[in-house]
Amino acid sequence: MSPRRTTVEHSKGVFEVEWPLFGELSRALALKVAREYDPEVVVGIATAGVVPGAVIAAILGREFHSMVVSRRFGTETVRESPAVLSAAPLSVRGRRVLIVDETCDTGDTIRLAVAAMVNAGASEVRTAVAFQTGSYAPDFHALATDSTIILPWDREVLIEGELLPNPLYADALKAR
DSSP, rough: OOOOOOOOGGSEEEEEHHHHHHHHHHHHHHHHHHHHHOOOOEEEEEEETHHHHHHHHHHHHHEEEEEEEEEEEEETTEEEEEEEOOOGGGGGTEEEEEEEEEEEEESSHHHHHHHHHTTTOSSSSEEEEEEEEOOOOOSSEEESSSEEOOTTTTTTEEEEEEEEGGGOOOHHHHHH
16 A cells, blocks of 8 residues: 555645545546556555555456555554565466556555566556555556545544544644
8 A cells, every 4th residue: 555645744735535536536547547558457455456456457347356565564563664465466477467556655565566566477567546646657547636635435444433533634634
């Protein structure tokens, strides 16, 4: 998962994404990919890249897999750099692969995922994100923004059995 900005100081505003918009952005991203690339396999980076990845795979009629590349290990530990936490799908060997994530800032997560696909024998690898939020340029993106992105599934989280506003975004939402 690409790091999402969590404080307003590092961004230009807050962009709260609703489900219908996220669906349309995923659809638009699938169309961009289809015009320039013909992946045989779509791999979503878990967790948040699985949602747009599955949508894109469904629209393109392609095989879908996920893999975990994350800064999080378990529920408490957060690394400075991301790490590959699951193997690349075996079915990528000799095939064209599209890696999908929800956001891309520094490109650290995407680069690790690309390396994993190449090491697993993919014949060609390209990248796509819903939101390009930093200097790294994936092959495809639906929207470029400097804003803090709050995705529909990140707005609220379960805390002690109650669905509450996500504390990661409390400061960003207060500053609006």
